Amino acid sequence: MGKRGPAPKPTALRVFEGTRIQRPTMRDGEPLPELLESPVCPEWIGEWGRAAWDRMTPQLVGTRLFTEADYDLFAQWCFAHDMFHQARLDLAANGLCFDTEKGRQANPAAKIMNAQTAIIVKIGTLFGMGPAARVGLAAPQADTGHDDLDRFKRTSVSG
16 A cells, blocks of 8 residues: 555745744755756757746746756656647647548547646646645745844844
8 A cells, every 4th residue: 555645745845835944844864956057958858848948947946946856857847848739739730620531530639738738737736836736835035144043033023
């Protein structure tokens, strides 16, 4: 039998969500993959996938959720975008159905679009994309050089 309950969240995601200070921020033995500051899009991703890469990479890097360990998964997300748009173009050019010697059949591009949409949603959720995935997220604060005690003093005096 598999593990019960929700999958544990990585520390970076817990901190991004605004986890309470009282809880430990680091789990024992949790790996710390290297953060990527300017990841390069893989060459095998097509035009539409590259556009998704260029649009979303700065946001993921800014949230400090994009690590070396996430590179291939995010590349798959971008590849799914590329496949979705290729299928969309085929559907626009050839229509939803077409005639064959066996009769009228659905364009396979519609099935490809549905499959790629599922992949985009599933992987995107892992990166905090989508309204439900962002519930409770708190934007990371820039490091000002102040420690937690200074931050506490500022918030308790002003509020």
